[in-house]
Amino acid sequence: MNEPGMFESKKVAPGITTLVSYLPIPGLGVLPVNAFVIQSKEPMLVDTGLAALRTDFMRELKSLINLNELRWIWITHADMDHLGNLEAVLAEAPNARVITTFVGMAKMGLQGISLDRVYLLNPGQSLDVGDRKILALSPPTFDAPETTGLFDQKTGVLFSADSFGAILAQPAENAAEISEQNLREGGHLWASIDAPWLALIDPQKFNNTLTAISDLKPQVILSSHLPVAAGMNKTLLDNLSEAYKTPRFVGPDQEALEKMMVA
Template sequence: MNTKLKEGIDWVGYIDWTVRDFHGYKTESGSTYNAYLVQDEKNAVIDAVKAPYVGKYLERIKALTPLESIDYIVCNHAEPDHSGGLPGILAACPQAELVCNAKCKTALEKHYDTAGWKWHVVADGDTLSLGKRSLAFVDTPMVHWPESMFTYVPEEKLLFSMDAFGQHYASAFRFDDEEPLDVILQEAKAYYANIVMLYGRPISQTLERAADLEIEMIAPSHGVIWRSHIKEVFEAYQKWVVCKPAAKVVVLYATMWKATEQMAQAILEGAQECEVEAQLFNVDSTHMTRIVTEVLDCAAVAIGSPTLNNGIMPSMAGVLCYMKGLRPANKQGFAFGSYGWSKRGGPNEVAEAMDVMKIEAMQEPIRSQYAPTPEILEQCREAGRAMGKIAEQYK
């Protein structure tokens, strides 16, 4: 495995092949916790790994340089998948200073026993000389925690980008040109949609700052390192930060006695009459990670639920709760579903959730008392056609 980014700069992280959940995000492709060693007149380690894997992390560092030679350990982000190994490496390198910004210091003090840690607190724009190389620090608040920070090596045109441009993707290869581009861009899209979608505005501002830097390589904290397809991932991010619609519609539903499912199928049929991509997902058989990834760039979305105990189906409630937290933007859509003796029920609650998400309502909810009649199914098809026409504008 090639772990060399530049002469004297190496990957020293951990590949987590078996992780399948990241606080609700289904990581079917595993993940990596990337950390990097920069060797110069002074040596710096960029970030740590999850606490259980600190042993392998220290082994990788020791294979390149004695632990006693580490002068600085940079923490770009206090979340435990990146900072969990800090107590271990600081104990092994007692002479090393921990480099972070003030907000990160405060966060780390709330996570760990930091007594005895040597702090080197930096501010936005500060630099730290290593000898022939230097480290420059760029605050990136809310990408995706308040203390998040980039570290940049101007002499190498190398950006350590923390969670930005990352992917939850385990691979035996470290670089973007060693994997199929469509696969890693899809993983980057899923990561963006499920982790940082709600922070579109600060990420957009961060992209503007990053555009001012000369960059030949982007080394994120998860997934592969970008060295050949930086243009492609930048262009993708510029679309994702505004949830730029594609010529695509998405139909989501939960069902009990197949009434809402019939309505969903009819909506899909209507959308398929247009020259657009149309996708149908039963939320009971599709994980919300996939759902949110597809909703990210759809132009229109229809969401349906039957009525259970005068309310929404629990599985759909969970998906909507997840979506509301991520705030997909620039969507139109409508609610639909069936009900029995309760006239309020699932469709109304779906419509309320869509309103909270600021999904522009195309029409009133389509509601069916028990099994849908042919007339209601035709109403669903017509609504699907309207979704398709909206999406066609983005071809």
């Protein structure tokens, strides 16, 4: 893969669909970039994909949901791989409100938009979407202070934002088909890029955050940066518990980049 690409959407749990895309990372592999639609009574979109794929993203999204009916757009955090099509979706979804935190609202420059289009939710708080409650939580790893994951208490699906992501050799249908070694090494590489502070942590304290996830007993983990992972809690948690041992990532410099471009 040389360019970002959108793949076919995939049903991953009852009433939950992933909008799948992949971003090539030169010299390293590919990064899944997922957004999700939850067909709750009050339908929700989780993150908004890559701006570079806007036409494909909007087409896939509209094939899943009538945007007039969309009520919630949960932005896990204000990175461009999560925000890419927010404006485009907001423009076509007049009844949708953006869920974020106070910091997220500031970072996205949403202060200017009407307050009835924003909804602030902190980790530990829940949102009632008609047929279920969605719990906001802090995922174990993150690259931005406003990050909130979410746990759908009806289906037991955990949306973990950047956490549990992995850089992969190639796209995959689901996390179970990735070899154990690739999943572990790709996960550690991603964690060393996305959460460089992991190298500084107290592993004992960090493990408490993993236990909190384990205690939720998610049926499925949906990371923004991993194919759907069903029944893989132990593997993913074990992998992340070791990620602090990977030195923080230092990317190619200009000279190395130019060599890569020639190659």
